[in-house]
Amino acid sequence: MSDKPSAAIKLGRRAGRVADVRLAVWQTCDWIRILWHPSAYNGEDARRLPLCLEPSEAARAELAGFEKALVAQLASRTVADPKIFGRLLTTQDMESRFVSCLKKSTRGNPFIKLKLCLDRVWLMSGQCGLLIEVTDLMLKDEEPQRCSQLLPLRDHRLQSVLLSRPNGQLTRAGQFFFGLTGRRPPNRQFDEAQPLIRDGASDYILMRGGTRKLVRTLQPNGQYHVTKLGKAFFKDKYTEWLAHVPVIIRGRRRNGNPYERHDYLPVITLELGLSRQNDAWSEAQIARNVKEAVLRQLGQPGEGEPIYMISGEVYILHPTNEWAYRSATSSSPETRSSLVPPRQLAELLKLPLQEVLEDFNSICPGNWQQRGVSPAEIRTFCVWRNAPMFYADCRGRLLDSFQPTEKEERAVAFTSWNGHAFFYRSARAVASCDESEQRPRYRQLRRDTPVPEFKDWQPWDGEIASGYFWTEDIRGVRADLLAQGHHPKVSMRGLCEWSSLRLRVRGGADCVIRELCKDAAVLQQWTERLGVPYRGQRLAGASLEVFLHLLQGKREDTRSRREELLAQQQGMCKLCGAPIGLGTFEIDHVIPVSQSFAGQQLELQALCLECHRTKTSLEGNHSTTLESRFCRFVYQNYAASPRLPPLVFQLQKWDDSRPCQGIDVRRCRKNGLANARFPLPVFSLLDCIVPTEEGKLADLTWVELPCDRRKGVLAGLAKWSHFKWSLDAAAHVDQHCLEQVLERMEQNWPEGEEHYAKLAINSLVGLFARNLELVYSMKTSNHEVDGEGCSWRQTFTDSAGKRHWDHIFVTELLSNSSYRPIHDYIMGAEYVAVARIRQALAEVPKRYLKSIKTDCLVMQDVPKKHRPAVERLLQMSHRDGTPVYRYEEVAGLKGQYREPSMEAEPIRAKPSWRRVEDPVEHCLDGESLLLTGFPGTGKTHLAKKIVEALREHGDTVHIITKTHAAVQNVGLGAQTADHWVRRNVRDGHCSATWLVIEELTQLDTPLWADIACLSLNKKIRFLLLGDFRQLPAVLDSFAGAEVCKELKDSQLLHDLAGGWCHELSERWRFDERIFEFLTWLRVDEPEQVPLLEAVREARRRFPRRGEPDVSLVISHAKRLQINERENRRLAPADALLVQYEARGAEGTFLTVEAVEGDVVRLESGQCFAGPELLNTPGFAAPSPTLRFKG
Known part of the structure; x- marks a missing residue:
C-alpha cells in the first residue's frame, strides 16, 4: 500500500x-x-x-x-x-x-x-x-493496442504515451499530437486496428459499443460487396502486391542454335513498382487490378512483342500461363480458436471450466466466445495465474514466453496452426526451443556442402525413400505430394524460385527432391574435367564453384629450396635470429597458402621450430576469396549503396522498318576481368574512406556530378573538383591470375558446347551482383491467418484441387562481406568500353545514335563517310590479340526503359573521438567504449569491474582475447578469439549483448573481419582494451597480401567504440622509474621523442651496465642463449647439469634437495627417479637445463 x-x-x-x-x-x-x-x-x-x-x-x-x-x-x-x-x-x-x-x-x-x-x-x-x-x-501494452492508440517513445524511462482511449476519445497528449502533426485521429465509432470476424461468407467488425456490424459479403462471382461502414473501415487499409509476369525467354547460342525457356519475371526487374491494392477487395479483384496495372505500365504489349531485353535474350509475355501474385504483409491476423483453449487449459491446469471461462471474461473484450482467443490473451491468462507459458511455432521457434519468479501453476506450452491452438501435455516438448530465431542472424561461413555428387542421384518415381532424387517438374511433384497428404519442406532460391523438396523418412535419411538443371549433363562433364565434383547446381552456382577452386593457390614442393633459404638467412631464423641447420628449421610461407591465389608468387622464409609452431598457431583459418570485408561505416556508404545500373536506354527514336547496325564490345564482361588494366581490389575492414587527393586516383572514388540534361555517355566528363572521397584496398589480385583461371574454364567445355563459355562468365558476374544476405523460407498451411510474421503470402493448388497457403519468410542476414567491388570492377570496364565507342565516334551526329543495349551502341542510317571511324574501333585489340569491338547488324531496342541513373546519400565525415569521464557509468548507460593506457594502469582491473556491473544489470557479456595466457589472466569466463568467433559469428548466431576484447592489438585482420560484422547489430556493445604502443599481430595478412594499415587509425575502431574513449594514466603496478620513462617517450604520438635523444636519456636514467638478472622481453633465440649462459655461471663447480627439453606448465618451479644416484629428492620431501621426474605433469623448468644441488 x-x-x-x-x-x-x-x-x-x-x-x-x-x-x-x-x-x-x-x-x-x-x-x-x-x-x-x-x-x-x-x-x-x-x-x-x-x-x-x-x-x-x-x-x-x-x-x-x-x-x-x-x-x-x-x-x-x-x-x-x-x-x-x-x-x-x-x-x-x-x-x-x-x-x-x-x-x-x-x-x-x-x-x-x-x-x-x-x-x-x-x-x-x-x-x-x-x-x-x-x-x-499486468500487460500494459497489450490491451491499448487493441482499442487504444499508443505513441512509442525513445526515452528509456517512458516507453509510450497514450493518444486515445478505448472508446476513441483523445487524451490531452493525443489532442496535442494530432494537432501538431495534422494526422487523422482514430475513429470514434470503431477500432480501425481490430481483426475481421468471419461468419460464413460475411465479415463483421465490433463497434465501440460492443455491437457487431457487417462490412462486406462475398458474392457468387468471387467479388466482395462492401457496405458503407466497410468502405470507412477499409479506407486506409492497403497491401502491396508483387506480380510475377509469365514470360518466354528466347535467345541464340554461340553455335547459332536458338533456344527458348519459360520463366517468371518479377515486375521489380522491369523497374515497375509494387501494386498497392485495398484490403476490401477479393483475391480475384486484386489479381485483375494488379495485372491491368502492370500491362498498362508496359504499354499493353501485343502477342510476340518483347517486354524486356538483356544480354542478347528477349523476354516475351506468355499468352496462356497464369500470373503469380504475392502480397507483402506487415503483420498477420491473430490466431483465434473458439472455446477450445479454455477447455484445454482447464484440463491441463486441473481447474473448473467455469472459473477459466470467468477469467477469460475478464481478459477478453467483446463477445470472445464467438471470435475465439488470441495467443496474447492466453499469455495474459497465464500471467494472472502465475503459470509459466511457452508459445512456439511449428518451425521450433519460440515466439513468446513468460516465466514467473514464483510458479503457482504448472507450465503451459502451446502452438497455433490452421486457426487453432494446440496445447502440449508437457512443457518439456518445447524445452529445446529458444529465442535464437528472434535474434539477428549472421551469414554463416561457407562450408562443404552435404549434397552428394549428381551421379549418385536417382530420377523421382513417386516413391518416398532416403536419398537424393531429381525431377524436371518440381511444382508438379509438390502438388502430388500435397494431394497424398505429405507436406514437404520447400527450399527456396528466391521469392518465386524453388530449389528442392525435403521429406522425412522414418528410420533413415531424408528424401530430397531437387529440380533438374537443363544443362546438368554438360555441366557434369565440364566440372569433372576441372577436378570439381558436380552436385546438381545450375550454371551460375557451378561456375562460381569452379572459379573459386581454380583461383585457390596450390602448395608447391619447397624441399629443393632449403639450402638456398638457409644461405640467404645466414643460418638464422628469420623471426628470432636463432641459429638453425638443415634439420632444425621449417620452410614457412609468409602469406599462408590458404589465402593465396593461383599464379601468385609466394615469399618463403626459414623459421626455427618454435617460431614456426607459434606463427602457425596464431594464423587464422581463412581460405582464398574475392569477397571484400568492410567496417560498418564503409559498408553503409559503399556496399549498401545503389549498384551500378546496366546501360540499357534509348537515345533517339528509330524506324523499325529499316535495319540497325551496332558496335558491340566482344566478351565485355570476360575481358573486363581477364584483360583488365589494373589489378582487382579486395577490400579489408581496415580500409577507410578518406578525402580525395588531387592527382591520386584510388581504387574507388566518390564523384558528385552537377546536373547534366544530356544522356549517358553524351554528358560531359568529370573533373578533379568533382572527386570527393577515395577508398584504397589493402589487397589486390593480379589480372594475370584471373586471366589464367578464366582461360582454363573456357578451354575445358565439351566439344560442341563451347557456347557455354560466355554464358558461364555472364552468369558468374550476375551472381556477384546478387544479394546473398536475404534468405527465403516457406511455411505451408490450410489457413490464411497462419504464418505469423511472414513477409509474403500466396496460394498453391495441389493436384486434387485443394488450396494451400504458402507463407514466405524473408530473413535478412547481417554480413559485412560482399562481392560488390568485383561486380563494380566489371561494370566499370563495361562503362569505359562503351564510352570509348562514343569518344571514337565523336564526329558522328547524335541523330544517328539510337540506343545503347548494355555494351552495344545501336545506330541507324549512318552515312558512309563515317565508316573510317568505325574501322579504327575495329582495329583495337586486347593484350592477348583478341579484338575489342565488332560491327554487325543488330535489332533495335524494344520495351519500356528508364534512363539509368545512380544517386546515393552524401558521405558525412565521422565525428572526432569523445572523452569519457566515468567508464563504469558510461557502459551501464549502454554505450561502447575504447579503454587504453600504459601497462600497469589497471585496464584489466577496471574491465573486470565493468563486466561484473553489466552482468548484475542483466547483460550477457562475452570476453575474448587472442592467447590462452591472456584468457587465464582475465578470467570471468573469457575465451580465445578464434574459438569464440568460430562458435558464434561464423555459426550465424550471437547471444551476447556486450563483447569485451582484451589486448585488441594482438587480433589479426581476419578475426577483426568477423568481429566487425557484429557492429551491424546495433544492440551489441563493445568494450575494447589495449595499448597501441604494444606490438601488433604477427605477420598480419588478408586476401593474399600483407596488411600494413594500423588499427588505431581505422574507421573500424571508431565504429566499434561508438566514438567514445577513455585513457588510464595513473600507475597501479610497474616500476615507477620505468613507467615515467615510458610516458616521457610519447610513443606513437605527434610529440614522440627522437631515437637518439631517447637513448641518451635512457642511459642517464638507468646507468647500470651488465647482464640483467631476468630476461623476459627478448627474442626466443636470445632467451635460450642467455638462460644457458646464466645457468652455467650460477651453478657450483660440482653441479650436475641435466638437459631438459620437455614442455611443461609455464611458471612452475621446483627445488632439488639432493641427487642420490638415479633418485632425485625435492625440497618438499618427494622422491622421483630421473625419468619419472621429467615425465611428471606439472613440473617444468624455465630454462633448457635443470640445476641440482650437490
Missing part, C-alpha cells in the same frame, strides 16, 4: 446516474485504484466486466477495513436519502446485502473478484459492491 489519502470515502450529493464522485481510496504498486462512481442500478448502458486479482496481506487488510467503513457510510446515507438504493436500508440490511470482493479460490488462495464497467462503474441490482477501476494492470 502507498499514497493512501485521508478521508478517502466520500459520497456524492446526487444519487444514480449523475453521481460524479471519483476519488482514489488507495493505490498499490500494481496501479490499482479503488473508485466510487455509481450509476443507476440496472442501467442498460452499464457494461459489466468481471476481474480477479490476488492481493497481498496488506491489500486484504486494507480492503476489509475499507468495506467496513463503506457499509457504515452507505447505511447513514440511505437514511438521509432512500432513493439511492430504491428503499431505506438499515445497517444490518447493508451488511447482509453487501457482497465482499474478497473471495477464496478452489486452491484456497484468496483473490479479489471485482465487477468493472468500461464506461462507468455500476451497482448490481439489490446489492452493494466495492467499485474498483484498473488503470494499468
Whole structure:
C-alpha cells in the first residue's frame, strides 16, 4: 500500500446516474485504484466486466477495513436519502446485502473478484459492491493496442504515451499530437486496428459499443460487396502486391542454335513498382487490378512483342500461363480458436471450466466466445495465474514466453496452426526451443556442402525413400505430394524460385527432391574435367564453384629450396635470429597458402621450430576469396549503396522498318576481368574512406556530378573538383591470375558446347551482383491467418484441387562481406568500353545514335563517310590479340526503359573521438567504449569491474582475447578469439549483448573481419582494451597480401567504440622509474621523442651496465642463449647439469634437495627417479637445463 489519502470515502450529493464522485481510496504498486462512481442500478448502458486479482496481506487488510467503513457510510446515507438504493436500508440490511470482493479460490488462495464497467462503474441490482477501476494492470501494452492508440517513445524511462482511449476519445497528449502533426485521429465509432470476424461468407467488425456490424459479403462471382461502414473501415487499409509476369525467354547460342525457356519475371526487374491494392477487395479483384496495372505500365504489349531485353535474350509475355501474385504483409491476423483453449487449459491446469471461462471474461473484450482467443490473451491468462507459458511455432521457434519468479501453476506450452491452438501435455516438448530465431542472424561461413555428387542421384518415381532424387517438374511433384497428404519442406532460391523438396523418412535419411538443371549433363562433364565434383547446381552456382577452386593457390614442393633459404638467412631464423641447420628449421610461407591465389608468387622464409609452431598457431583459418570485408561505416556508404545500373536506354527514336547496325564490345564482361588494366581490389575492414587527393586516383572514388540534361555517355566528363572521397584496398589480385583461371574454364567445355563459355562468365558476374544476405523460407498451411510474421503470402493448388497457403519468410542476414567491388570492377570496364565507342565516334551526329543495349551502341542510317571511324574501333585489340569491338547488324531496342541513373546519400565525415569521464557509468548507460593506457594502469582491473556491473544489470557479456595466457589472466569466463568467433559469428548466431576484447592489438585482420560484422547489430556493445604502443599481430595478412594499415587509425575502431574513449594514466603496478620513462617517450604520438635523444636519456636514467638478472622481453633465440649462459655461471663447480627439453606448465618451479644416484629428492620431501621426474605433469623448468644441488 502507498499514497493512501485521508478521508478517502466520500459520497456524492446526487444519487444514480449523475453521481460524479471519483476519488482514489488507495493505490498499490500494481496501479490499482479503488473508485466510487455509481450509476443507476440496472442501467442498460452499464457494461459489466468481471476481474480477479490476488492481493497481498496488506491489500486484504486494507480492503476489509475499507468495506467496513463503506457499509457504515452507505447505511447513514440511505437514511438521509432512500432513493439511492430504491428503499431505506438499515445497517444490518447493508451488511447482509453487501457482497465482499474478497473471495477464496478452489486452491484456497484468496483473490479479489471485482465487477468493472468500461464506461462507468455500476451497482448490481439489490446489492452493494466495492467499485474498483484498473488503470494499468499486468500487460500494459497489450490491451491499448487493441482499442487504444499508443505513441512509442525513445526515452528509456517512458516507453509510450497514450493518444486515445478505448472508446476513441483523445487524451490531452493525443489532442496535442494530432494537432501538431495534422494526422487523422482514430475513429470514434470503431477500432480501425481490430481483426475481421468471419461468419460464413460475411465479415463483421465490433463497434465501440460492443455491437457487431457487417462490412462486406462475398458474392457468387468471387467479388466482395462492401457496405458503407466497410468502405470507412477499409479506407486506409492497403497491401502491396508483387506480380510475377509469365514470360518466354528466347535467345541464340554461340553455335547459332536458338533456344527458348519459360520463366517468371518479377515486375521489380522491369523497374515497375509494387501494386498497392485495398484490403476490401477479393483475391480475384486484386489479381485483375494488379495485372491491368502492370500491362498498362508496359504499354499493353501485343502477342510476340518483347517486354524486356538483356544480354542478347528477349523476354516475351506468355499468352496462356497464369500470373503469380504475392502480397507483402506487415503483420498477420491473430490466431483465434473458439472455446477450445479454455477447455484445454482447464484440463491441463486441473481447474473448473467455469472459473477459466470467468477469467477469460475478464481478459477478453467483446463477445470472445464467438471470435475465439488470441495467443496474447492466453499469455495474459497465464500471467494472472502465475503459470509459466511457452508459445512456439511449428518451425521450433519460440515466439513468446513468460516465466514467473514464483510458479503457482504448472507450465503451459502451446502452438497455433490452421486457426487453432494446440496445447502440449508437457512443457518439456518445447524445452529445446529458444529465442535464437528472434535474434539477428549472421551469414554463416561457407562450408562443404552435404549434397552428394549428381551421379549418385536417382530420377523421382513417386516413391518416398532416403536419398537424393531429381525431377524436371518440381511444382508438379509438390502438388502430388500435397494431394497424398505429405507436406514437404520447400527450399527456396528466391521469392518465386524453388530449389528442392525435403521429406522425412522414418528410420533413415531424408528424401530430397531437387529440380533438374537443363544443362546438368554438360555441366557434369565440364566440372569433372576441372577436378570439381558436380552436385546438381545450375550454371551460375557451378561456375562460381569452379572459379573459386581454380583461383585457390596450390602448395608447391619447397624441399629443393632449403639450402638456398638457409644461405640467404645466414643460418638464422628469420623471426628470432636463432641459429638453425638443415634439420632444425621449417620452410614457412609468409602469406599462408590458404589465402593465396593461383599464379601468385609466394615469399618463403626459414623459421626455427618454435617460431614456426607459434606463427602457425596464431594464423587464422581463412581460405582464398574475392569477397571484400568492410567496417560498418564503409559498408553503409559503399556496399549498401545503389549498384551500378546496366546501360540499357534509348537515345533517339528509330524506324523499325529499316535495319540497325551496332558496335558491340566482344566478351565485355570476360575481358573486363581477364584483360583488365589494373589489378582487382579486395577490400579489408581496415580500409577507410578518406578525402580525395588531387592527382591520386584510388581504387574507388566518390564523384558528385552537377546536373547534366544530356544522356549517358553524351554528358560531359568529370573533373578533379568533382572527386570527393577515395577508398584504397589493402589487397589486390593480379589480372594475370584471373586471366589464367578464366582461360582454363573456357578451354575445358565439351566439344560442341563451347557456347557455354560466355554464358558461364555472364552468369558468374550476375551472381556477384546478387544479394546473398536475404534468405527465403516457406511455411505451408490450410489457413490464411497462419504464418505469423511472414513477409509474403500466396496460394498453391495441389493436384486434387485443394488450396494451400504458402507463407514466405524473408530473413535478412547481417554480413559485412560482399562481392560488390568485383561486380563494380566489371561494370566499370563495361562503362569505359562503351564510352570509348562514343569518344571514337565523336564526329558522328547524335541523330544517328539510337540506343545503347548494355555494351552495344545501336545506330541507324549512318552515312558512309563515317565508316573510317568505325574501322579504327575495329582495329583495337586486347593484350592477348583478341579484338575489342565488332560491327554487325543488330535489332533495335524494344520495351519500356528508364534512363539509368545512380544517386546515393552524401558521405558525412565521422565525428572526432569523445572523452569519457566515468567508464563504469558510461557502459551501464549502454554505450561502447575504447579503454587504453600504459601497462600497469589497471585496464584489466577496471574491465573486470565493468563486466561484473553489466552482468548484475542483466547483460550477457562475452570476453575474448587472442592467447590462452591472456584468457587465464582475465578470467570471468573469457575465451580465445578464434574459438569464440568460430562458435558464434561464423555459426550465424550471437547471444551476447556486450563483447569485451582484451589486448585488441594482438587480433589479426581476419578475426577483426568477423568481429566487425557484429557492429551491424546495433544492440551489441563493445568494450575494447589495449595499448597501441604494444606490438601488433604477427605477420598480419588478408586476401593474399600483407596488411600494413594500423588499427588505431581505422574507421573500424571508431565504429566499434561508438566514438567514445577513455585513457588510464595513473600507475597501479610497474616500476615507477620505468613507467615515467615510458610516458616521457610519447610513443606513437605527434610529440614522440627522437631515437637518439631517447637513448641518451635512457642511459642517464638507468646507468647500470651488465647482464640483467631476468630476461623476459627478448627474442626466443636470445632467451635460450642467455638462460644457458646464466645457468652455467650460477651453478657450483660440482653441479650436475641435466638437459631438459620437455614442455611443461609455464611458471612452475621446483627445488632439488639432493641427487642420490638415479633418485632425485625435492625440497618438499618427494622422491622421483630421473625419468619419472621429467615425465611428471606439472613440473617444468624455465630454462633448457635443470640445476641440482650437490
